Amino acid sequence: MSLSIGIDIGSTTVKVVVMDNDEILFKHYERHYSQVRQKTAEIFKKAKNAIGTRPFKVAISGSAGFGVAKAAKLEFIQEVFATGEAVRHSGKPIDIVIELGGEDAKILFLTGGVEERMNGTCAGGTGAFIDQMATLLDVSMDELDRLSLQAHRIYPIASRCGVFAKSDIQPLLNQGAAKADIAASIFQAVVDQTITGLAQGRRIEGRIGFFGGPLFFFKGLRKRFVETLKLTEENAIFPELGQFSVAIGSAVFSRNNTEEMTFKELIERMEDTANEVRSSHYLEPLFSNEDDYRAFVNRHAKATTPQIAIEEYSGNAYLGIDCGSTTTKVVLISEQAEILYSYYSSNRGNPVDIIRDQLIKIWQLCADRVFIRASVVTGYGEELIKSAFDMDAGIVETMAHFKAAKFFCPEVDFILDIGGQDMKCFKVKNDSVDSILLNEACSSGCGSFIETFARSMGYEIEDFSKHGIFSQYPVDLGSRCTVFMNSSVKQAQKEGASVEDISAGLSMSVVKNAIYKVIRAHSADELGDKIVVQGGTFYNDAVLRSFEKELGKHVIRPTIAGLMGAYGAALHARDMNLSASTTMKPDKLATFKHTSKAVQCGLCNNRCNLTVNTFADGKKYISGNKCERPLGVKKSTPLPNMYTYKLNRIKALQQVEGKRGKIGIPLGLNMYENIPFWHEFFTMLGFEVVLSDISSTELYNKGRYSIPSDTVCYPAKLMHGHIESLLEKGVDTIFYPCLTYNFDEEKGDNHYNCPVVAYYPELMRANIAKLQDITFMYPYFGLHRPKDFVKKAYAYFHGYYADMTQSEIKVAVKKAYECYYKWQNDLILEGAKVIEYAKKNKLQMVVLAGRPYHIDPEINHGIDQLISSFGIVVLSEDCVSDLVLPQRVNVLNQWTYHSRLYNAAKYCTLHQDTELVQLVSFGCGIDAITTDEVRDILERSGKLYTQLKIDEINNLGAAKIRIRSMLGAIEERRNTAKGGMHHAARQ
Template sequence: MRIVGMDVGSTTVKAVVVRDGAVLWQDYQRHNTRQAEKVLDFLGRMEAEAGLEPGRDRIFFTGSGAGLLAPLVGGKLIQEVVAVAAAVERLHPDVLFVSEIGGEDMKTIFFTPAGGGRSKQVFMQSACSGGTGTFIEKTARKLQIPAEALASMPYEGRSLHKISSKCGIFAETDANTLVKGGVPVEEIIASLFEAVVYQNLATLTKGNTPLPEVLLLGGPNLFFSGLQQAWRRHLGNLWQQRRIALPEGRTAADLIRVPAEALYYAALGCVEIGGKEPEGVATYAGTDRLRWWIEVGQHEQKAREGARGLVRDGQELAAFLETYGRPRNAHAMRVVPEAERVRPGRPVMIGCDFGSTTTKAVVISPEQEMLFSCYVQSRGNPIEDAQALLRQIREAGFRDIGALALTGYGKDLLKDILGADVGVVETVAHAKAALHFFPDADVICDVGGTDVKVMILRQGTVSDFRLNSQCSSGNGAFLQGVADRYGVPLERYAERAFEAKSMPTLAMGCGVFLQSDIVNQQRKGWSSEEIMASLAAVLPLNVWVYAGQLQNLRAVGRRFVLQGGTHRNLAVVKAQVDFITAKVPDAEVMIHPYSGEAGAIGAALCALEAWRDGRPTRFRGFEAIEALAHRSTTNEHTVCRWCPVNCRRTFIDVQLPGGKGRPWSKVPVEEGWERVISGNSCPKGLVEDANEMRVVKARMEEQRRVHPNLGELVREEAFRRARATA
């Protein structure tokens, strides 16, 4: 008789077939949200390759997706932690602490000798992706690190930076900040490993001390050597601090084990427990009912529970594409043909937008014609991103630069390095780009990679705006992360989403809870295209209600402009149009003709204004920027000590003509170099010594004098003690 143990997890399916204690067959594969289909595939292979036979053999399931599938094949469900603990007790009787990190959950188990056996204490985290395998992989994808490179990236010997471990969304924001500060990607990944271990020890130990021996299980613990190094460093330090005696002749590293079968312990535990069940329990019933569920049952359930898709039929899709497939407006920039774009003696204006996921640039003429546009994926160093952008502009033939303007996350860091004439606040740049094309707009909605901006206009000026940059539930990075997870290229997102005839209803709000909701829906059998359609459908709720806090859209106007790279996704546009017109039936919804480049266009228009004022450009020139040498430092000497926050700053030193250097610094730099400081959370972090601090304080006091805090003045006057008169 054969016993099957199958672990249907949130991202992968793992299974083993055992006979008389020997493993006959084992495999694990990603299911890409098709859990039932992958289980069916595994069972068919087990029958063909390991002799699995209905009516004779037995099958036991565990994992987040097993509850629905186990009864369909006659199997019995075993709780995950019970299964893992059973395998550990049988294979490793000396282990006292287990950490298992999965795709979207984490578990810790403490074993304590008690009487003739051992008691177990279990702690789990499954509602948040912080500290899980998805948490690591999502950030690595953003940094464009291949899976094989990620597996071998070290933790030891790298400078570490603060990355939030409590929430995967906040961690992504922290990683974005580090990227824009020029921190090397190797240090960001090492910091990510640090955050994962910290999350496990701080959250899932509940004050208990993990005692040796320790067992690390799950794919991330097995595949990421840097994560293993982080565990060994932290646990070794913890045992030393708490004076935990180690067995004689053993080191801390020896007492932390990562077995080769770390992926299969839940499945092996199913076999261990299943072997003790009475005969007749969990007899394998074959795949007929599972096949019926895949082909018929799940679709009937979806029809009962789900909403219709983004489009009702091909006719509705065609009508939508006719209107929004090619954005139109009455004030479009003339796009100059390539043969005419470079004219001797005519200066051009450059606008650059350093976004969270991409960096964009546009070149316009003095007559406001679009001459050229380009972009690069953010690769972790803003100086290199700028060099790559300007290299494309130079290769396009532009030489006479009238003015350069920057906007986005990297503008402050790069303004002096590149010699930019204007640094434009993001909201100003995006509003200027929208109003140039739609001067009578009432509302601008800009959905970028990691933030959402809603600007409310009155008479052509911004009267109010809402900014959400801490949660990814309504932005492009979240959509891209889900598409990447399903193996769908971003440019095919809309095509796949429009294929969905129905879709589940996802909860509006926090990106963490939304991610959890997506996992729950895929357990119910919803496919990737249906979930992507639903994610597009919930985005307007997150943009307008959750992030924008706008319950009454009718009150803000009727002419809506949608821009930002996320609105290149027509599935998102369809959802936005449906949502807005449902709230404001007479609304006019317009798509910016250059939605992804809107920020760069706004910056270029500001550069044009500077050029028209007759100011000579500060632009350093293509050759000088291409030749820029730079280096970054982040260590204990760069930590800001001006307040208790202790920001871990990065010093980016750039070789520039006339650079004054900083020979007096704790991180000295010679003449001919200039320093830019990033990673600070307030103006004090931009200085290193007391003399510089005095200058900053004087500037702050002057700002307070020129722009006093009226609320503070009123409060002081209201509570001022009255003087007694004689």
């Protein structure tokens, strides 16, 4: 009888099994580093002894296997079906299979209706994601797993892709969180992605089989799945050869083939596939020849700053440190801004130890000849490093980069800084920052974007980048995010693209993402004539050349492009004019110790997850707090905050016992706006109105199992938890209406609710099975038509309550409208009081503009409190939107909440002491419209636009940078204006 061979070529690995009936004669698992066909042929040759001269049947599966199967004319089986074959072959009663691969993840439901759910373009929650996170932590995969088993707590980390996760992990590293806790949190993120992103509302229960390499190799990942799904030992099935499951299924499937072949025949077919035709979709080469490249290098070498060996210098010096998202940079400069010493290296997940070592080295080099007069730190780790080493000051990174760019080009019009996962763009006008653009959670236009692909192909970033410089056929990969780009790169590999072609194509893609996704330039002229580029990513000559070619003009790249943040910090230190620095001296550095531990603050209901950093002298630095209470700061009178005011008004609503029993209302989405109406309406009808609990992470987790879409906004996802909260309260009647229209405020062309807000009750009715067991009311009502509403309300509620009369409804409706309009009027009056208070006390105001549900503390994550901590009075969009005439914008203005945003933006342009910060939820498609329109209204009048994107992950680090950047730019403008006035007075 012939042998059966299964080949599983995944996105990162090749698995081969040779079976004689049910006995496995040979098995092999190895990474292919994108050399798919060569590695498959190489592994197959290793199986020669097991195969011998016997004929065999073969089948190929896997995400990268289709191209090989097609080219070699071999049988292909889709991997989901191969997994099903493996389950049947195992003979074990399995209800659900969870399989995780390199970039593929799938759930196969085998009972209760056969169905498979698979990730599409997103590689979050897969082996590639875990790879990226291990690289970020600077640990091996084995060490990551070992660390995870020593964890004491779990942090919330996004797993949709490595980009989002890095944005959550890096602040934890910079704040001193334990690597063991972060490692376990990474595995928990994978579990969460599987449950929410793949299960999509279907319950994961019964006997669960766990297949695939990550679930075989990582014991910590297994533990997180078992604990999260509350599985017993009997229900959690981890096959002995789980990493070979698809290959085994393919081998079993191959037995149905008619074609048999020999070892020699298969090898010939595999080797012939390497000669396929190159794809015709390629771009113009970056350089025409080596002379062209040499001229390019010489031109950029001119943007340099003098350097002096520190051993040959005597005098004052100034220290700048940039503790960035992935790297640490240190610069020591002289009185004349010459560089005496510099350092640039990866954080390796531990910036504190790196900076300690650097300070010891710098003090040794200084000896008794060089005197450090001031030190300044910037970057993600600013506060930790400043606290740890007694630095003299901190400066927000945007201002540090601006100072450095001005040093090289005093007339600079535009600055673009691309770092590891951050991108900052500054438009400069009248010698001050005119506008600031920062990338959101996506880093597809940043250095980590290229580094991720370099590592996946087995290259260091420097070598990988050099390969692209002289590519003659750069692959056109477009401008897309990392996870989408994976499929483009795979396709290019299938078509025979070389590493050189892919490297060049990725460099061009980075540039396109920067220009068209972050800067959003319509033409090169928008950026001005004097452009300075900086950041470590621009050390990559392929990226720099791509940028110049895309713009059609030359730019300035300083030779210290990667050190610009630290250099700007050092320049700021020089400008401070201190006579002596407090920077930690060698004697203290010698005994310096740093420990960190995670605790949960219990001083208020926020229950913030804190990281407490303790140093040798007993000094502590606490991070993760939303307020100053855990810092031991004496409580002062809080500044007026309209978000707090609005939330407290809702909390103050009373439950009044009624003759008709209880009716539950979920407190989320538009209910934050409409609850005064419904609370009064039902109370007047004799109901006790029961609201769900205020949102929290725990509430979200209760309803997560029934969320059918991972891409919907977080405020919508929370509604599932609010339903669970009401059910736990014993409510057997829940009211949550569908409202196509909002109240007509006559500010726009129409007054719609967005589709999610309007119709989410329909979705919950279909996805939360428990609602079948209670009375769930989700009628279509129109509150914008009071007379019509009386009729419809009577017709609807009389069907449930026969004793309810139309006159009763009429009275309740009248009272409800009166209550709603009084509530809105109170809001405007309170806003006026707050504005008056701020003006009287000469305080800066910020309109934190968003939707009504953005006052939910679980949605805004305390951003209003963060802004307030800077001594700023917080307004909301709805308390100022009536103070200006309705705005005409460039789009159809048909959404009520959007109309308020536009009016609020206009209001800010009329008041020098008021700025606008817009809150945007990830997954909100129509906010792509509002952001452009709000920005346009503000920038036309010379105002800054600041946007904060928020979702279920609580990370205020990025928000803090944006707020400080805005305040820094405002201060810079004011100083420039004062300077102009003084100059005019002297004239």
